[in-house]
Amino acid sequence: MKMNAFLVAASLLMTSFPASAHDEGHGPKLSDTGKFGGLVSAVVEKKEAKLGPKAKLAYKAELVRSPEGKVQLYLYDSEFKPVDASTWDQKGKVSMAAKKKGKWQTKEFDVTYDGKAFTGQMPEAIGKPFNLDFVLKDKDKELLSAFDNLD
Incomplete structure (x- = not known):
């Protein structure tokens, strides 16, 4: 009986993590597939970023990363x-953020x-x-494109 209660409690805790994740993003949710195998995200005006999925789509962005x-x-x-x-x-800024402790x-x-993409190290x-x-x-x-939960 104790084991069943423990399993139920553990299951409930594990399923609640995704609910608290930052999945709304900073713009409309997109379902496009990248042309270069990257992740696709909305590009919105930075001043509208706090609107989340209600922000107006300005462009779409594909992030490609090398090892x-x-x-x-x-x-x-909008038509990809x-x-x-x-x-x-010609220069843009990127902010990397992570929670530590x-x-x-x-x-x-x-x-x-570089004529095709914004590139950096x-x-x-x-x-x-x-x-x-x-x-x-x-x-x-000022435009913003956000990619969250990368590893």
Whole structure:
């Protein structure tokens, strides 16, 4: 009897973890598959990020990472056609964040537009899982694309 109660309690605890995860993101939920095998996320205006799934989709982004830590962020329109970002600011900022001992720690690094994607070298991960928030500038708009729970 005690074993059954223990198993029920353990099961309830394990199933409650996903409910508390940060799955809403910073924009509409997307179901697209990346063209280069990467993860796809919404790109929204940074000022709308707190709206979560109600934020207006500006673009779609695909994050491709190499084992050596190289990151490439490809941008697409709403129909998943490549976006020419050559008129945008050529440098973007990326914030890596991870919880360590209950506190958020962050590192920042730059990405540069190479004509096809915003590319950069990711620093060593603070901890796992970690989040990457890309901030890019298109004329007078600051845009955000967030990738959460990476390892």
